[in-house]
Amino acid sequence: MFKSKAVLVLIVSFFTFAACSSNEIGESKDVSQNKIYQDYSISYSEENTNAEVYCQFRFAGQHGTTLVLNNPSEVQFDGEKLVVDSSAGGGAYYKITKPGAAFFGKHTITFNSTDNKKFENDFSFDNFKLVNVPVSVSKKQPFNLNFETTALQDDDHIQVETSNTDSSFSITYDANDKGNFITIPAEELKRQKVKQLTLEATLYRSIPLQQSTGEGGKMTLRYTLKPVKIKLGE
Numbered sequence: 001m002f003k004s005k006a007v008l009v010l011i012v013s014f015f016t017f018a019a020c021s022s023n024e025i026g027e028s029k030d031v032s033q034n035k036i037y038q039d040y041s042i043s044y045s046e047e048n049t050n051a052e053v054y055c056q057f058r059f060a061g062q063h064g065t066t067l068v069l070n071n072p073s074e075v076q077f078d079g080e081k082l083v084v085d086s087s088a089g090g091g092a093y094y095k096i097t098k099p100g101a102a103f104f105g106k107h108t109i110t111f112n113s114t115d116n117k118k119f120e121n122d123f124s125f126d127n128f129k130l131v132n133v134p135v136s137v138s139k140k141q142p143f144n145l146n147f148e149t150t151a152l153q154d155d156d157h158i159q160v161e162t163s164n165t166d167s168s169f170s171i172t173y174d175a176n177d178k179g180n181f182i183t184i185p186a187e188e189l190k191r192q193k194v195k196q197l198t199l200e201a202t203l204y205r206s207i208p209l210q211q212s213t214g215e216g217g218k219m220t221l222r223y224t225l226k227p228v229k230i231k232l233g234e
Contacts, residue, residue: 021062021063022058022063022064022065022066022091023066023087023088023089023090023091024065024066024091025065025066025067025068025086025091025092026059026065026066026067026068027067027068027070028057028067028068028069028070028073028113028114029070029073029114031059031060031067033073033113033114033115033117033213034213034214034215035059035060035213035214035215036057036058036059036067036113036213036215037057037058037059037060037061037062037064037213037215037216037217038055038057038111038119038121038209038212038213038216038217038218039055039056039057039058039062039217039218040053040054040055040056040109040121040217040218040219040220041053041054041219041220041221041222042054042123042125042219042220042221042222043221043222043223043224044100044103044125044222044223044224045224046100046224046225046226047224047226048100049099049100049101050097050098050099050100051097051098051099051100051103051125052095052096052097053077053095053096053097053098053107053109054093054094054095055075055077055082055093055094055095055109055111056090056091056092056093056094057069057075057092057111060215061215062217062218065091066086066090066091066092066093067092068084068092069084069094070114071114072112072114072116073111073112073113073114074111074112075094075109075110075111075112076108076109076110076112077096077107077108077109077110078107078108079108079110080096082094082095082096103125104125104126104127105124105125106122106123106124106125107122107123107124107125108120108121108122109121109122109123109219113213117213118211119209119211119212119213120210120211121207121209121210121211121212121219122210123207123219123221124150125221126149126150127148127149128147128148128149128203128223128225129147129148129149129225130145130146130147130201130225130228131146131147131148132146133145133146133228133230134230135230135231136230136231136232136233137184137189137197137230137231137232137233138189138232138233138234139186139189139190139192139232139233139234140186140189140190140234141186142183142184142185142186142189143183143184143189144181144182144183144184145160145181145182145183145184145199145201146180146181147180147181147182147201148180149203151175152173152174152175152205153175153205153206154175154206155175155206156174156175156203156204156205156206157172157173157174157175157203157204158172158173158174158182158201158202158203158204159171159172159173159201159202159204160172160173160182160184160199160200160201160202161199161200161202162197162198162199162200163198163199163200163227164194164198165192165193165194165197165198166193166194167188167191167192167193169188169191171183171184171185171188182201184199189232192232194232195231195232196229196230196231196232197229197230197231197232198227198228198229198230199227199228199230200224200225200226200227200228201224201225201228202222202223202224202225203221203222203223203224204220204221204222205220205221205222205223206218206219206220207219207220207221
């Protein structure tokens with residue numbers, strides 16, 4: 001199913017978030033520990049080979065002042081303490097990269113507050129891949145792009161986008177759709193002037209936190225596959 005409205009909402013949401021989030025930097029010892037918002041993101045692209053875990057802490061909500069964690073407060077990934085960094089546009093953050101090939105499986109992010117409370121949150125990095133990708137297809141009829149991954153939940157979705165074409169399109173598959181395939185509509189194929197279709201698939205997951213302060217938080221995962229090329233025939 002072609003979901004242009006869903007794609008538009010994602011784009012609008014991204015720019016709204018970018019415009020409203022603070023890049024100011026404060027210290028965690030100066031704020032109520034129960035008002036610290038935990039923001040975790042995991043990203044992996046097959047073309048980059050490394051997975052990245054990005055942790056950010058904000059005062060009073062997801063758009064609040066970014067925080068440097070003061071001793072004894074800290075954040076760990078699988079038991080490894082992360083070091084603070086910062087950028088002009090994003091404020092303070094904690095980041096670690098790991099080889100993607102060895103990243104599959106269960107992981108834990110642990111946040112310790114200055115009042116000695118521990119918040120542990122697990123996630124599982126599972127395989128995502130396209131299977132039985134056709135070598136060529138006809139522009140006159142739709143075709144299915146098959147995939148394998150663990151079941152999508154709630155706000156999870158897969159987005160398939162074109163590249164290197166003058167007639168781009170984007171298709172979204174979510175947890176309510178049936179079957180492990182994404183249908184590419186014939187009307188989109190008919191608009192293509194190129195002889196080869198290049199498609200890139202990205203899996204987005206929203207992972208509920210198991211433990212958080214009163215302010216809450218979020219964890220998201222993005223997994224991007226290498227582009228696939230499919231010949232287009234009449």
